[in-house]
Amino acid sequence: xxxxxxxxxxxxxxxxxxxxxxxxxxxxxxxxxxxxxxxxxxxxxxxxxxxxxxxxxxxxxxxxxxxxxxxxxxxxxxxxxxxxxxxxxxxxxxxxxxxxxxxxxxxxxxxxxxxxxxxxxxxxxxxxxxxxxxxxxxxxxxxxxxxxxxxxxxxxxxxxxxxxxxxxxxxxxxxxxxxxxxxxxxxxxxxxxxxxxxxxxxxxxxxxxxxxxxxxxxxxxxxxxxxxxxxxxxxxxxxxxxxxxxxxxxxxxxxxxxxxxxxxxxxxxxxxxxxxxxxxxxxxxxxx
Amino acid sequence: xxxxxxxxxxxxxxxxxxxxxxxxxxxxxxxxxxxxxxxxxxxxxxxxxxxxxxxxxxxxxxxxxxxxxxxxxxxxxxxxxxxxxxxxxxxxxxxxxxxxxxxxxxxxxxxxxxxxxxxxxxxxxxxxxxxxxxxxxxxxxxxxxxxxxxxxxxxxxxxxxxxxxxxxxxxxxxxxxxxxxxxxxxxxxxxxxxxxxxxxxxxxxxxxxxxxxxxxxxxxxxxxxxxxxxxxxxxxxxxxxxxxxxxxxxxxxxxxxxxxxxxxxxxxxxxxxxxxxxxxxxxxxxxxxxxxxxxxxxxxxxxxxxxxxxxxxxxxxxxxxxxxxxxx
Amino acid sequence: xxxxxxxxxxxxxxxxxxxxxxxxxxxxxxxxxxxxxxxxxxxxxxxxxxxxxxxxxxxxxxxxxxxxxxxxxxxxxxxxxxxxxxxxxxxxxxxxxxxxxxxxxxxxxxxxxxxxxxxxxxxxxxxxxxxxxxxxxxxxxxxxxxxxxxxxxxxxxxxxxxxxxxxxxxxxxxxxxxxxxxxxxxxxxxxxxxxxxxxxxxxxxxxxxxxxxxxxxxxxxxxxxxxxxxxxxxxxxxxxxxxxxxxxxxxxxxxxxx
Numbered sequence: 001x002x003x004x005x006x007x008x009x010x011x012x013x014x015x016x017x018x019x020x021x022x023x024x025x026x027x028x029x030x031x032x033x034x035x036x037x038x039x040x041x042x043x044x045x046x047x048x049x050x051x052x053x054x055x056x057x058x059x060x061x062x063x064x065x066x067x068x069x070x071x072x073x074x075x076x077x078x079x080x081x082x083x084x085x086x087x088x089x090x091x092x093x094x095x096x097x098x099x100x101x102x103x104x105x106x107x108x109x110x111x112x113x114x115x116x117x118x119x120x121x122x123x124x125x126x127x128x129x130x131x132x133x134x135x136x137x138x139x140x141x142x143x144x145x146x147x148x149x150x151x152x153x154x155x156x157x158x159x160x161x162x163x164x165x166x167x168x169x170x171x172x173x174x175x176x177x178x179x180x181x182x183x184x185x186x187x188x189x190x191x192x193x194x195x196x197x198x199x200x201x202x203x204x205x206x207x208x209x210x211x212x213x214x215x216x217x218x219x220x221x222x223x224x225x226x227x228x229x230x231x232x233x234x235x236x237x238x239x240x241x242x243x244x245x246x247x248x249x250x251x252x253x254x255x256x257x258x259x260x261x262x263x264x265x266x267x268x269x270x271x272x273x274x275x276x277x278x279x280x281x282x283x284x285x286x287x288x
Numbered sequence: 289x290x291x292x293x294x295x296x297x298x299x300x301x302x303x304x305x306x307x308x309x310x311x312x313x314x315x316x317x318x319x320x321x322x323x324x325x326x327x328x329x330x331x332x333x334x335x336x337x338x339x340x341x342x343x344x345x346x347x348x349x350x351x352x353x354x355x356x357x358x359x360x361x362x363x364x365x366x367x368x369x370x371x372x373x374x375x376x377x378x379x380x381x382x383x384x385x386x387x388x389x390x391x392x393x394x395x396x397x398x399x400x401x402x403x404x405x406x407x408x409x410x411x412x413x414x415x416x417x418x419x420x421x422x423x424x425x426x427x428x429x430x431x432x433x434x435x436x437x438x439x440x441x442x443x444x445x446x447x448x449x450x451x452x453x454x455x456x457x458x459x460x461x462x463x464x465x466x467x468x469x470x471x472x473x474x475x476x477x478x479x480x481x482x483x484x485x486x487x488x489x490x491x492x493x494x495x496x497x498x499x500x501x502x503x504x505x506x507x508x509x510x511x512x513x514x515x516x517x518x519x520x521x522x523x524x525x526x527x528x529x530x531x532x533x534x535x536x537x538x539x540x541x542x543x544x545x546x547x548x549x550x551x552x553x554x555x556x557x558x559x560x561x562x563x564x565x566x567x568x569x570x571x572x573x574x575x576x577x578x579x580x581x582x583x584x585x586x587x588x589x590x591x592x593x594x595x596x597x598x599x600x601x602x603x604x605x606x607x608x609x610x611x612x613x614x615x616x
Numbered sequence: 617x618x619x620x621x622x623x624x625x626x627x628x629x630x631x632x633x634x635x636x637x638x639x640x641x642x643x644x645x646x647x648x649x650x651x652x653x654x655x656x657x658x659x660x661x662x663x664x665x666x667x668x669x670x671x672x673x674x675x676x677x678x679x680x681x682x683x684x685x686x687x688x689x690x691x692x693x694x695x696x697x698x699x700x701x702x703x704x705x706x707x708x709x710x711x712x713x714x715x716x717x718x719x720x721x722x723x724x725x726x727x728x729x730x731x732x733x734x735x736x737x738x739x740x741x742x743x744x745x746x747x748x749x750x751x752x753x754x755x756x757x758x759x760x761x762x763x764x765x766x767x768x769x770x771x772x773x774x775x776x777x778x779x780x781x782x783x784x785x786x787x788x789x790x791x792x793x794x795x796x797x798x799x800x801x802x803x804x805x806x807x808x809x810x811x812x813x814x815x816x817x818x819x820x821x822x823x824x825x826x827x828x829x830x831x832x833x834x835x836x837x838x839x840x841x842x843x844x845x846x847x848x849x850x851x852x853x854x855x856x857x858x859x860x861x862x863x864x865x866x867x868x869x870x871x872x873x874x
Contacts, residue, residue, distance in 0.1 A: 033402040083586050090348060091589050093405055094542055097350070097535055098585060102578035109571040216531055220413065223406050258421040265410035272407055273395045465734070472744055473728040476712070476720045483709035490669055492695035492724035492787050501730060 003132055005249045011138040011207075013245020014145035018200040019222030020229070020237035021149055022193035028169040028232045029189045032089065035096040036076060037197055038219020039103035042212060044069030044198025045205050046111050049118055058119050066198045073194025074187055100215070107212045115209035121202075141203050148196065149238050156234070165189060197222075217261055224268040230278025239279060243267075309456050313449045322448040326520055328560045329455035330513045333462050335540035335552025337509025342538065343547035344470060345502035346482030347396065348405045351412030352537040355385045355507040357419060357529030359514020364432040364524045365425065374438030374445075374519065381515040382508050389507025393500040400485075412534050419526040431525025438519045451520050458512055467549045478502055482547075510537075543584050545593025554593050558584075620647045621680075622823050623668070623699075623791055628677035630663050630847075637663045639847040640677060644840075645791060650817055650824045652838040654831075656867060660847040661827040662704065665793055668825075669701050670694045682790065696724040700784035701793035704827075706776045710769030714760060714779055717768045718751040721786025754782045757819065758812070774805050778812070785820060792816070794826040798833050806830065810837050835859065843867070 019041065026034045048065030052058055076099055084092045122140040126133045155162035168175040168185035176182050201214070208214065225244045229236025244264050252260040271278065316322045338352050359381040366372045366380050392411055399407055419426050426432070437446040438454060445451045469475055477498045480488035489495045518524050540559045545551020562580065566573035588595055627640040638660040645651045653661050666672040668679055670691040679686050686694050700721075709717050726747055728740045755761045758778045763771050768779060777797060784792055797813070798806050810833060817824055828834050834841065835855040843851040843858060845867040851858055858864055 027402070033406060035405075080582065080586070084589070088589060089401060090342070090542075090546070091585055093348065093402060094538065094585055095582065097538075098578060098582040101532070101535060102575055102582065105574040105578055106572075109575060217413075220406070220410060224410070227403065227406065256421075259417060262414050262417045265414050268410050269395050269407065272399050272403060276399050276403060468733050468737075469730065472733055472740060473723060473726050473747070474730055474733075476716060477723055479712050479716070480709050480720050480723075483711060484707050486671070487703065487707040487709070488720075489691045490671070490695060490701055491721055491783060492692050492700075493720075494690070494692045505730070 001253075005253045006246060007134065007138055009246030009249030010242060011141050011245070012248065013225075013242035014142045014238075015200045015204050015241070016218075016221050016225040016244050017238045017241025018145045018148060018196055018203075019218065020225035020241050021152060021234060022196040023222050023226040024231055024233065024237045025169075025189050025193045027226065029186050030081065030092070032093055033096075033223055034076075034193070035093065035219070036100040036103060037193070037222060038215035038217075039100045039107075040069050040072050040076070040194045041197035041201035041218065042215035043072060043103055043107060044194070045118070045201035045210050045214075046107060046212075048198075048202050049116060049205070049210050050111075052119055058121055062121070062199075062202055065202060066195045069198030070191040070195040073190040073192075076194075077187055077190040100219075104212060104215060107215075111210075111212060113212055115211040118202075118205035118210040120206035137206065144199075144203065146238075148199070149234060152192075153234055161188075221264045224264045227268065227276075227278055228271050230281030233278070233280045236278055236280035313452055319448050322452065323520075324560055324564060326448060326452055326455055328556045329452070329459050330517050330520075331537070331540050331560055332459050332552050332556035333455075333513040333516070334510055334537045335544060335555050336462050336466050336549065337506045337513065338537055339506075339541045339547065339549070339552055340466065340478070340509070341502045341506035343541055343551075344475065344478040344482060345499065347499060347502060348401070348538075349408040349506070350405045350531075350534050350538060351392075351408035351410070351415075352506070352510055353529040353531070353533035354412040354415035355389065355510035356514045356517070356533065356537070357415060357524075357526075358388055359385050359511030360518040360524045360529070361419065361426060361432070361514075362511070363515040363518040364435050367435050367519070368432055373436075374440055374515075377519070378512065378515045381511040385507040385511030385514070386504045389504040390500055392507075393503035396503065397496055397499055409531065409534070412529075412531060416526055416529055416531075419529065426526075429526060431523060431527075433523050435518050435522045435524070437522070445519075448520070455516055455520075458516065462509060462512070463549060463553075470549060474498070474501070479547075539581055541591075543581060543588075543591055545591035548591070548593050551591050551593035554596065555591065558592070621645065622647045622649075622682060623825070624680040625664070625668070626678045626680065628664070628667060628679060629675045630660075630667055630672060631675045637847050638667070638844075641842075641844060641847070641849045642852075643842050643849070645823050645825050646840075648817065648821065648823055649839050650813065650826070650837055651840045651842070652834045653825060653827050653842050653844065654829075654834055655844040659844045661844065662795060663847075664844070665701060665795055665827065668694075668793065669699060692724070695787050695789075698788070698790035699793065700787045700789035700791075702777070702780040702784055702795055702797060704795040704799065706773075706780055708768040708776055708780060708783070710767065712768055713765050714768050714771060715748070715751055715755065715764040717779055718754050718782045718786050719747050721783040722747045722750065724787060751786060754785050757815075758782050773800055777801070777809075781812075781816070785816065788820075789822055791823045791825065794824060794828075796828055797826060798828055798830050806833055809833070813837060 019037065023033060023037055026037070044065045047068045048061040051061035051064050080095050080099055081092065084095050120137055122136040126135060156166050157163070164175065164180045165185045165188060168180050168182045169189065172182045175185070204214065204218065221244060225240035226237050227240070228243060229238065229240030244267065247267060248260060248263050251263040312325060313322065316325060334352065334356060338349055341347050341349050362381045362384045363377040366377045392408070396404055396407055420429055437444055445454050470478070477488065477493045480491060480493055481495055481498055485495060536559055540555035541552050542555070543558055544553065544555020563573060563577050566576055569576055584592070621644045623645040625641055625643040627642060628638060629636065629640050630638040641664060643653065643664070653664060655661055663672065667674050670686065670689050670693070674687050681697060681699060686697065709720060712720070726743055728743050733740050752761060752764065755764050758781065760775060760778060760782065763775065768776065771779065781794070781797070798809055801809060813824060814837070816822070838855060841853065841855060841858045842849060843864050850863045850867060851861045
């Protein structure tokens with residue numbers, strides 16, 4: 001029972017982590033949370049589902065869904081956020097909330113509000129090890145998330161374009177002086193972040209059904225995971241996601257299922273209160 | 289001399305505003321529209337409430353629906369279970385939302401920007417989850433039915449038109465209070481915190497207590513709106529107090545005029561009328577509504593009121609120069 | 617005169633993690649005195665200011681103001697006791713008007729709250745009118761009365777510096793801390809600034825402690841100068857004494873640009 005719950009927590013947690021990585025990347029480049037992140041995930045998921053229902057193989061659907069999400073990410077940066085960039089922080093944040101509103105309502109019109117079955121990319125048969133039964137889905141989700149996050153880590157530290165992105169986000173002026181096209185890098189950041197969200201959504205949907213309102217709760221949990229681990233930090237996002245997933249699983253198993261979604265926010269409150277910089281980031285002293 | 293004309297124009301303003309308020313119910317063709325008008329009033333109260341916190345003090349809130357909801361539930365419970373009447377419910381809603389506002393302020397003091405936005409959003413979500421699951425008190429997803437109309441000293445506000453005048457009293461009192469407060473020491477402290485937190489502290493302002501005050505004040509405004517809402521609709525359920533409602537409350541202030549006292553009047557009207565005007569679009573109306581709001585935010589970053597003010601100013605100046613030209 | 621110290625720092629130390637930014641610095645400002653704190657870039661001057669105003673906690677040592685330790689007090693409490701400051705990079709309430717900026721400075725000297733605007737409107741109106749009057753007097757004193765209704769962020773740079781001083785004066789300080797008041801000013805403006813600082817001292821009867829890079833200005837105005845380098849005090853005395861102090865010459869000449 002306990003093992004089962006922890007495994008569930010790890011599975012969900014690695015998905016929150018995948019979402020949180022995207023949140024963290026955009027936070028670094030924009031200096032704020034993208035409140036449309038969850039909605040981009042939802043739209044990517046539904047586009048995949050649409051192609052699958054049209055008769056395309058699942059893998060084609062996934063590819064198209066992820067690509068569409070990336071394009072949506074590009075568009076968000078290009079058409080909306082760049083226009084408000086220099087007016088004010090509040091407006092920038094409200095603009096992402098506005099985009100979220102538009103996407104959610106458009107999705108409701110196009111795909112309806114009822115939950116829909118979503119095909120899984122993993123086999124159904126259970127793996128039995130002694131007394132424990134594990135679904136291939138759990139293993140697959142955890143492995144894919146780990147591989148992607150590790151891959152991103154290498155991309156950002158070893159590959160030239162990844163290093164340029166890091167630099168463009170942390171020190172735009174310095175990067176521009178070294179000949180890095182900061183605009184393109186920001187563009188790319190949004191695209192990758194959106195694509196990651198879509199991948200997470202595609203793996204979440206078979207477990208929870210594809211539903212339009214998944215964007216709000218999962219989006220908020222992604223923010224919570226990113227902040228919990230320490231925003232701007234890739235490993236922090238992973239750690240935050242996993243802690244959140246496990247607390248949620250154990251909390252709903254041993255305390256109350258009804259308050260499942262509240263646990264992550266309560267944790268968020270505690271983290272913001274005790275160490276607002278998150279678990280893996282250092283405390284910054286206020287400079288006058 | 290100058291003082292006299294000031295008094296005269298003030299009197300003229302009062303007469304015009306009173307006339308508009310009295311005429312509106314006679315112009316509304318049916319009860320459906322009367323209800324929309326009343327909702328505008330309630331959203332104006334919510335808008336001026338969030339403006340204290342976000343517009344003047346600079347503390348972003350994406351969880352305002354929680355205070356609105358708590359105000360509504362407190363009234364619903366006090367009325368249906370305790371048999372208490374309007375004024376008692378109103379005071380109850382104000383006190384409870386005020387306390388919850390102060391409690392939320394404690395973690396909120398530590399964070400700013402997106403973190404604060406997320407914190408308030410999470411707070412809204414927690415309150416909604418509690419509303420759904422704390423069944424013995426809130427009656428769960430079914431909500432609380434059969435709330436009575438407000439009765440004040442034997443007079444019952446049992447029609448939407450009567451209710452309209454009750455709401456208008458609170459809209460006017462709410463605007464007057466904020467207008468006075470913002471121009472005094474408290475308002476200056478709020479603005480100082482918005483402009484520069486540290487500099488405010490080093491100008492002798494106790495930033496902590498003033499932020500708490502802003503949270504409490506905006507919560508109490510939302511509590512009043514919640515009380516009025518519960519007694520008008522006569523029914524409360526968790527569906528009303530969702531994240532979406534928080535966004536609309538914030539937009540009411542932003543679209544109307546961020547950090548202006550009367551801006552939310554325009555915000556309330558735009559936010560409530562637009563979806564009705566867009567009804568011909570069918571299912572797509574909320575999408576277009578969102579797109580229009582986005583355009584307004586991009587095009588009028590400070591809300592529409594400052595532009596309206598400028599426009600009126602220009603007309604007035606032109607009239608004056610015309611008059612002067614006519615004489616010469 | 618030096619016996620009646622209004623501000624006294626006793627072996628004040630500030631550590632950030634393992635780094636010692638300020639190392640047991642002593643400093644005294646006498647009543648009505650104009651003093652300066654100088655040192656090369658990164659010597660820890662602003663850190664000293666931040667400890668006096670309570671923005672930073674002192675790691676060890678003591679800060680005594682008017683015979684009372686102010687360590688551990690909150691910044692706004694210290695303002696109320698009578699220490700006001702300006703900032704190196706101007707920090708006005710930019711979208712408020714010039715007059716409102718100064719009126720905000722009167723915060724800790726006034727009482728109007730959230731309830732008595734309703735229950736005691738007469739008292740509030742009187743206090744408001746009084747605050748406005750006093751703020752206007754300060755603006756007139758600084759020569760800013762003709763821009764009183766402009767947005768604070770829109771007035772010229774030199775005026776913004778003066779306005780910051782005006783906002784600080786509104787808190788009726790006994791000690792005024794000026795953080796690089798002459799930064800970005802031309803020589804004419806600097807001359808006027810010296811006059812203004814003296815005038816402020818005499819009119820408002822207060823002591824001034826300034827951090828400044830412009831040596832001519834510092835030497836011309838200060839009655840006492842404290843020099844710090846790498847967080848340590850290396851000299852203390854009159855302008856003449858400082859100019860002939862070998863440690864000081866070394867500290868400054870050791871850096872090629874000065």
